[in-house]
Amino acid sequence: MGEDVGKDLSNFAKPYVTVDMVIFTIASSELKVLLVKRKVQPFKDKWVIPGGFVNIDQSLREAAMSKLAEKTGVKDVYLEQLYTFGDPKRDPRGRVITVSYFALISSEHIALKSSEEYNATWHSFTKLPPLAFDHKEIIDYAFKRLKWKFEYTTVAFSLLPKKFTMSQLQELYEIVFGTSFDKRNFRKKILSLKILEEQEVMRNVSFRPPQLYSLKANLGEIVNIL
Amino acid sequence: MGEDVGKDLSNFAKPYVTVDMVIFTIASSELKVLLVKRKVQPFKDKWVIPGGFVNIDQSLREAAMSKLAEKTGVKDVYLEQLYTFGDPKRDPRGRVITVSYFALISSEHIALKSSEEYNATWHSFTKLPPLAFDHKEIIDYAFKRLKWKFEYTTVAFSLLPKKFTMSQLQELYEIVFGTSFDKRNFRKKILSLKILEEQEVMRNVSFRPPQLYSLKANLGEIVNIL
DNA sequence: ACAAAAGTGTTCGATATACACCCATGT
DNA sequence: ACATGGGTGTATATCGAACACTTTTGT
Numbered sequence: 001m002g003e004d005v006g007k008d009l010s011n012f013a014k015p016y017v018t019v020d021m022v023i024f025t026i027a028s029s030e031l032k033v034l035l036v037k038r039k040v041q042p043f044k045d046k047w048v049i050p051g052g053f054v055n056i057d058q059s060l061r062e063a064a065m066s067k068l069a070e071k072t073g074v075k076d077v078y079l080e081q082l083y084t085f086g087d088p089k090r091d092p093r094g095r096v097i098t099v100s101y102f103a104l105i106s107s108e109h110i111a112l113k114s115s116e117e118y119n120a121t122w123h124s125f126t127k128l129p130p131l132a133f134d135h136k137e138i139i140d141y142a143f144k145r146l147k148w149k150f151e152y153t154t155v156a157f158s159l160l161p162k163k164f165t166m167s168q169l170q171e172l173y174e175i176v177f178g179t180s181f182d183k184r185n186f187r188k189k190i191l192s193l194k195i196l197e198e199q200e201v202m203r204n205v206s207f208r209p210p211q212l213y214s215l216k217a218n219l220g221e222i223v224n225i226l
Numbered sequence: 227m228g229e230d231v232g233k234d235l236s237n238f239a240k241p242y243v244t245v246d247m248v249i250f251t252i253a254s255s256e257l258k259v260l261l262v263k264r265k266v267q268p269f270k271d272k273w274v275i276p277g278g279f280v281n282i283d284q285s286l287r288e289a290a291m292s293k294l295a296e297k298t299g300v301k302d303v304y305l306e307q308l309y310t311f312g313d314p315k316r317d318p319r320g321r322v323i324t325v326s327y328f329a330l331i332s333s334e335h336i337a338l339k340s341s342e343e344y345n346a347t348w349h350s351f352t353k354l355p356p357l358a359f360d361h362k363e364i365i366d367y368a369f370k371r372l373k374w375k376f377e378y379t380t381v382a383f384s385l386l387p388k389k390f391t392m393s394q395l396q397e398l399y400e401i402v403f404g405t406s407f408d409k410r411n412f413r414k415k416i417l418s419l420k421i422l423e424e425q426e427v428m429r430n431v432s433f434r435p436p437q438l439y440s441l442k443a444n445l446g447e448i449v450n451i452l
Numbered sequence: 453a454c455a456a457a458a459g460t461g462t463t464c465g466a467t468a469t470a471c472a473c474c475c476a477t478g479t
Numbered sequence: 480a481c482a483t484g485g486g487t488g489t490a491t492a493t494c495g496a497a498c499a500c501t502t503t504t505g506t
């Protein structure tokens with residue numbers, strides 16, 4: 001950093017920068033958040049969302065991706081930057097700014113590996129334990145964003161397996177919004193968007209076999225759903 | 227930072243953290259962005275959006291507010307965090323992560339002080355000069371957010387004087403969306419939201435004097451406009 | 453009187469909501 | 480045959496879009 005690139009920056013105090021991730025999934029008809037129990041002070045034995053320091057040569061997204069892989073073993077997920085929290089007192093160890101992300105993992109992926117192997121456990125969003133730092137605030141922010149994204153985009157599909165039934169999709173929306181919808185109107189609405197492709201019909205179920213659908217491949221993200 | 231607060235953090239490399247602001251206003255029926263010309267390398271003589279390093283004891287929002295006051299002398303503005311840009315190569319001087327903000331300044335405020343006193347000038351959004359770093363990307367991101375906020379919230383009013391006419395409001399929406407609206411439908415829509423209060427009628431104009439309106443005081447931000 | 457911008461209503465199509473019964477399968 | 484969840488249509492209300500003329504003031 002010599003004269004040729006201009007004034008150097010060495011006299012500015014630097015904060016630490018972390019990424020922290022709110023990872024959602026759906027299991028047992030509930031919205032779940034992945035949490036890790038802290039083993040060290042400060043906030044020993046409290047729960048936190050997964051995260052860690054950003055390597056000096058890593059982009060923020062790469063940092064988030066690597067924390068995610070570390071805790072879940074999963075790579076194919078929806079990942080979006082949320083908000084950056086930078087209150088000078090948010091971490092008692094010093095100035096730590098955290099860039100938060102939110103991630104959605106499909107229920108078909110979480111079954112693949114026990115999340116306990118990764119020292120992380122799923123908690124029902126409605127019954128969260130006490131959280132360290134400002135992580136409750138981060139999760140609340142993430143949930144607002146999740147709801148919003150459900151209304152206006154196709155992110156919902158990243159919480160479902162590749163092939164899913166209309167009822168699964170509807171149940172997902174009902175869990176996230178905490179309300180119930182009329183089956184006929186819901187189906188009508190979704191089909192009118194023309195974002196689904198019919199797949200085969202489900203087999204070996206002891207009731208009328210449901211149609212399976214998949215999301216069309218070539219869609220951009222924002223589609224103005226519901 | 228002793229044992230009592232746990233493992234200290236001193237062996238993690240720290241990036242620099244800055245805030246950068248996209249400041250919008252409306253003047254001469256155009257959307258304007260405030261830019262500063264760089265006087266030092268790198269990118270000497272290129273334009274940048276206002277910003278600077280975050281003090282170690284300042285919250286991110288405080289840092290943004292103080293940069294804003296520095297460049298515009300204005301305090302009563304809409305200010306919102308946008309996105310955090312952290313590509314390791316975005317600044318040739320080293321690892322610099324920037325938390326971007328966007329701000330809306332009412333046209334009544336920008337007339338108060340010449341922005342040139344503050345070493346910053348307004349540029350038409352449609353004719354931006356070449357920008358340093360990734361600042362073009364930041365501005366584009368801010369503009370997307372601006373449009374979105376115009377659709378779903380009452381932020382538009384922070385670009386107008388306290389009292390304004392329906393035509394001023396409509397013109398503002400037309401500038402931001404780059405389209406024109408039907409006067410009757412626009413008025414109907416806005417009035418149906420019941421977010422305005424009638425003020426006095428404008429005086430001394432050589433045409434039918436328009437009704438002045440103001441935004442009701444007690445509104446939360448999101449109102450689902452248009 | 454005229455120039456300039458403000459203000460005003462109705463029709464039509466599209467979209468959203470409310471609502472209840474039959475269907476296909478496995479056991 | 481029955482239990483289970485899947486699938487379907489119609490009527491009504493609401494909202495958004497299109498569209499052109501009259502009003503009020505200052506000069």
